Amino acid sequence: MTYAVASDKPAFVQEDLATPVQFLKGVGPSKAQVLEKVDVRTVEDLLLYFPREHQDRRVVLIHDAVPGQKMAFRCEVNAVDFLRSGKMLGQARARLSDGSAEFDAIWFKRLSFKYDVFSAVKRDVVPGRRILVYGAVEMGENGVELKVEDYEPSFAKATEGKEPERIVPVYPLTEGISNSWLRSLMSRVVPSSSAKMADPLPAALRQKQQLPEYAQALRSFHFPASWAERDKARERLAFDEFFLLELALAINRNERDQQPKGFSYGIHKNLLSPFRKKLGFDFTPAQTRVINEIFRDLQRPMPMNRLLQGDVGSGKTVVALSAALLAIENGLQVAFLAPTEILAEQHALSIARMFGNLPVATSLLTGSTPKPERKRILSNLRDQKIQLLIGTHAILNDDVSFQKLGLVIIDEQHRFGVRQRARLLAKAGQPDVLIMTATPIPRTLALTIYGDLDVSIIDGSPVGREPIKTFFSPETPALAQIEAELVQGRQAYVVFPLVEESESLSKKSGKIVQAATKEFERIQKRFPGYSVALLHGQMSSEEKKSAMDRFRSGAISVLVATPVIEVGIDVPNATRIAIYNPERFGLSQLHQLRGRVGRGPHSSACLLIHEADTVNEAGGDRLAIFCAVQDGFRLAEEDLKLRGPGEFIGEAQHGLPFFRVGDLIKDGLLVSRSREAARSLVAGELSLTLKEFAALNRVLQKRFGTKLQLSRVG
Ligand code: ADP
Numbered sequence: 001m002t003y004a005v006a007s008d009k010p011a012f013v014q015e016d017l018a019t020p021v022q023f024l025k026g027v028g029p030s031k032a033q034v035l036e037k038v039d040v041r042t043v044e045d046l047l048l049y050f051p052r053e054h055q056d057r058r059v060v061l062i063h064d065a066v067p068g069q070k071m072a073f074r075c076e077v078n079a080v081d082f083l084r085s086g087k088m089l090g091q092a093r094a095r096l097s098d099g100s101a102e103f104d105a106i107w108f109k110r111l112s113f114k115y116d117v118f119s120a121v122k123r124d125v126v127p128g129r130r131i132l133v134y135g136a137v138e139m140g141e142n143g144v145e146l147k148v149e150d151y152e153p154s155f156a157k158a159t160e161g162k163e164p165e166r167i168v169p170v171y172p173l174t175e176g177i178s179n180s181w182l183r184s185l186m187s188r189v190v191p192s193s194s195a196k197m198a199d200p201l202p203a204a205l206r207q208k209q210q211l212p213e214y215a216q217a218l219r220s221f222h223f224p225a226s227w228a229e230r231d232k233a234r235e236r237l238a239f240d241e242f243f244l245l246e247l248a249l250a251i252n253r254n255e256r257d258q259q260p261k262g263f264s265y266g267i268h269k270n271l272l273s274p275f276r277k278k279l280g281f282d283f284t285p286a287q288t289r290v291i292n293e294i295f296r297d298l299q300r301p302m303p304m305n306r307l308l309q310g311d312v313g314s315g316k317t318v319v320a321l322s323a324a325l326l327a328i329e330n331g332l333q334v335a336f337l338a339p340t341e342i343l344a345e346q347h348a349l350s351i352a353r354m355f356g357n358l359p360v361a362t363s364l365l366t367g368s369t370p371k372p373e374r375k376r377i378l379s380n381l382r383d384q385k386i387q388l389l390i391g392t393h394a395i396l397n398d399d400v401s402f403q404k405l406g407l408v409i410i411d412e413q414h415r416f417g418v419r420q421r422a423r424l425l426a427k428a429g430q431p432d433v434l435i436m437t438a439t440p441i442p443r444t445l446a447l448t449i450y451g452d453l454d455v456s457i458i459d460g461s462p463v464g465r466e467p468i469k470t471f472f473s474p475e476t477p478a479l480a481q482i483e484a485e486l487v488q489g490r491q492a493y494v495v496f497p498l499v500e501e502s503e504s505l506s507k508k509s510g511k512i513v514q515a516a517t518k519e520f521e522r523i524q525k526r527f528p529g530y531s532v533a534l535l536h537g538q539m540s541s542e543e544k545k546s547a548m549d550r551f552r553s554g555a556i557s558v559l560v561a562t563p564v565i566e567v568g569i570d571v572p573n574a575t576r577i578a579i580y581n582p583e584r585f586g587l588s589q590l591h592q593l594r595g596r597v598g599r600g601p602h603s604s605a606c607l608l609i610h611e612a613d614t615v616n617e618a619g620g621d622r623l624a625i626f627c628a629v630q631d632g633f634r635l636a637e638e639d640l641k642l643r644g645p646g647e648f649i650g651e652a653q654h655g656l657p658f659f660r661v662g663d664l665i666k667d668g669l670l671v672s673r674s675r676e677a678a679r680s681l682v683a684g685e686l687s688l689t690l691k692e693f694a695a696l697n698r699v700l701q702k703r704f705g706t707k708l709q710l711s712r713v714g
C-alpha cells in the first residue's frame with residue numbers, strides 16, 4: 001500500500017495479506033489461537049471471514065419506531081425496574097425517552113442462583129444517564145416497546161455520531177471472541193488491506209455482470225454505508241463463489257468433451273424390442289422422452305454424463321435397463337451399481353424377471369459373494385462372458401476389470417461418494433455414465449452439486465397410481481390399522497429412527513442393536529398371530545438378505561426396520577408403513593420411506609406415530625407439509641428451505657465447497673447467471689488479457705486444482 005495509508009496507521013506498515021493475524025495490533029498469540037479455530041490464520045483469511053448478517057444501528061427516533069423491525073435508539077433513562085417474568089426468567093424494564101416520544105425497553109435474562117445476571121444493566125442503565133439501545137420493536141400492552149438485544153452504556157459526547165451508529169456486521173463467533181472485538185479488529189484491517197486483494201473476475205466480465213470491484217465489495221460487505229451497498233457487495237461475493245465452482249465444473253466438462261469414448265453405437269433393437277414386448281406395459285411419455293435423451297447421448301462420440309431424477313416409483317429402472325440393453329446390443333459391457341446389498345439383490349432379481357430369456361449374461365457381485373463364485377465372475381468379466389454386472393461397492397475393487405466396459409449405471413447416487421464415482425470411472429477409459437437419484441434435488445442445488453452433468457427428469461408416475469394417504473396417528477389405532485391389513489393378507493413396515501452409524505463405531509452400534517431389538521420384541525408381541533422380523537444395518541448381509549427374502553415372499557408379515565429400508569425396496573404387497581418419531585427425519589427421507597408402500601394395486605397409507613402431546617411446533621409444521629404434499633420435488637424444495645443443503649449433500653458429497661455468502665435457497669438466479677458466465681468464458685466468448693486471467697486462474701487453482709487453458713485466452 002501507499003505511504004499515505006501507512007502514515008495514517010503506522011502499526012500496519014508491514015502488514016500484507018500473508019501476515020499471520022497474531023501480529024496484528026490487539027490480537028496476540030491467544031486470540032490468534034481462537035481465530036485459528038475458525039480457519040482464520042492470515043490477514044487474507046480475516047478479510048474473507050464474512051459477517052453472517054448485518055444490523056442497522058443507525059439511530060432513529062422513538063416516534064418513528066416500527067413494530068416488527070430491529071432498530072437503534074439514543075435515549076435518556078427515566079426510570080428502571082427489575083421484575084420476574086417466570087420461574088427462572090427475570091426482566092429489567094427501563095422507561096426511555098428521546099424528545100420525540102418514550103417507550104419501555106426490556107432486557108430478558110435467565111436467572112442464576114450464583115450471581116446477579118442484571119449486574120451490568122444495574123450499573124449502566126441508571127435514571128438520568130444516556131444509552132444507545134438496539135433491539136426488536138414490538139407492540140406491547142402499553143404500546144410500542146423494545147426488546148433489547150444490545151446496548152451501549154453512557155456514551156460520552158465525543159463518541160456520539162460515531163461507532164456503532166451505522167449498519168454493523170454480525171460475525172459468526174466462537175468461544176473466546178466477541179462481536180465487538182471482531183468488529184473493531186475488522187474496522188482496522190479491512191480498509192487498509194482489502195485493496196491488496198487481487199480481483200479474480202476479469203474486468204470485462206465484471207462490467208458485463210454489473211458487479212462492483214472486489215476490494216470495494218469486501219469493504220462494503222464488512223462495513224456497508226447503506227443497505228443497497230450491502231446488497232450489491234453480497235451479490236458480487238456470492239456470484240464469485242458460484243462462478244468459481246461453475247467454472248471448475250465447466251472446465252472439467254470441457255476437458256471430458258475433448259476425449260472421445262472410443263466406441264460407437266447403433267440402434268439395432270434385437271434386444272430392445274423383445275424387452276419392451278415382455279414388459280407388459282408401455283413407457284409413459286416422460287420415460288420415452290428420457291430414453292430418447294439418453295440414446296442421443298450414447299450415440300455421440302463423447303461420453304455421456306447424465307443425471308436421471310425421478311420420484312420414487314416413477315420407473316427409472318426400466319429406463320436404465322433400456323440404456324443397458326442398447327450398450328449390450330453394441331457389444332459393450334454394463335456395470336449397474338446399487339448402494340446396498342439389499343438393493344443390488346433386488347435389482348438382480350427383478351432384472352432377471354424382466355429379461356426373461358433374453359440372451360444377456362448377468363451376474364451379481366457383492367461383498368458377500370463366495371470366493372469361488374467371485375473368481376469365476378472376475379474371469380468371465382475379463383472374457384466378456386458377462387455383459388451386465390450388478391453389484392455394490394464390491395465392483396470398485398481393484399481386481400475387478402472389464403474387457404469392454406461401455407456404460408456405468410449408478411442407482412441412488414446420493415448414497416455414493418463423489419470419490420467413489422471417480423474410482424469407478426478410472427476403471428474404464430471413458431464410459432458413458434448414468435446416475436439415478438430418487439431424492440429429487442432442488443434445481444439450484446442440482447446446478448451446483450451436479451453442475452457438470454446433464455439432467456433428465458421423469459415427472460409423474462406410471463398411470464393409475466393412487467396417492468399414499470399420510471396422517472398422524474397415536475400408536476394404538478395405527479397398530480390396529482396395520483392388523484386390519486394383515487388380516488387381509490397384506491404386509492407392513494414399522495420404522496424406528498435409529499440412526500445408522502458407520503460400522504466401526506461398535507459401541508454405538510451395540511446400543512442401536514439393543515434399542516432396535518427392544519422395539520422389535522414389543523411389536524412382535526402386538527401381532528401374536530403373525531410373523532414379524534427385524535431388519536437393521538448392523539445385521540450381517542446374510543441375515544439381512546434372509547429377512548428381505550422372507551418379507552418379499554410373504555413369509556414375514558411385518559418388517560420392523562431402521563431406515564435401512566429407505567431406498568428402493570420394492571414389495572408391492574406392503575400397504576402400510578408406520579414411522580415412529582417422524583420429526584427426526586428430513587422430508588426427503590420421509591418421502592423415501594413412504595415410497596415403500598403404494599407399489600401395488602392396493603390402497604396404501606403412511607402413519608406418522610405421535611401421541612397428542614409430543615409433537616413439537618417446528619416438527620409439526622414440517623410434518624403437516626409432508627402429509628399434504630405427495631410430490632417429491634416440492635418436498636425437496638421445502639426441505640432445502642427448512643433444513644438447508646446438508647440434507648442433500650450429506651456425507652457422500654465431501655469435497656463440495658460450501659458457500660460462505662451465497663445462499664442456495666435465495667440465489668437461484670445468481671447460480672444460473674454464474675453458470676452461463678462460466679460456460680461462455682470456457683467457450684472463449686470473452687477475450688481476456690493475460691493479466692486479467694492470471695488472478696482468476698490463481699484462485700481456481702487454489703480452490704479446485706484446475707485451470708482454464710491459456711489457449712482459450714483471446
Ligand atoms: P423407481 O423410479 O423408484 O426406481 P421402478 O423403476 O422401481 O421405480 O418402478 C416402479 C414400478 O413401476 C416397477 O414395478 C416397474 O416395473 C413399474 N413401472 C415402470 N414403468 C412403468 C410403466 N410405464 N407402466 C407401468 N408400470 C411401470
Ligand code: MG
Pocket residue numbers: 316317411438568
Ligand atoms: Mg429404483
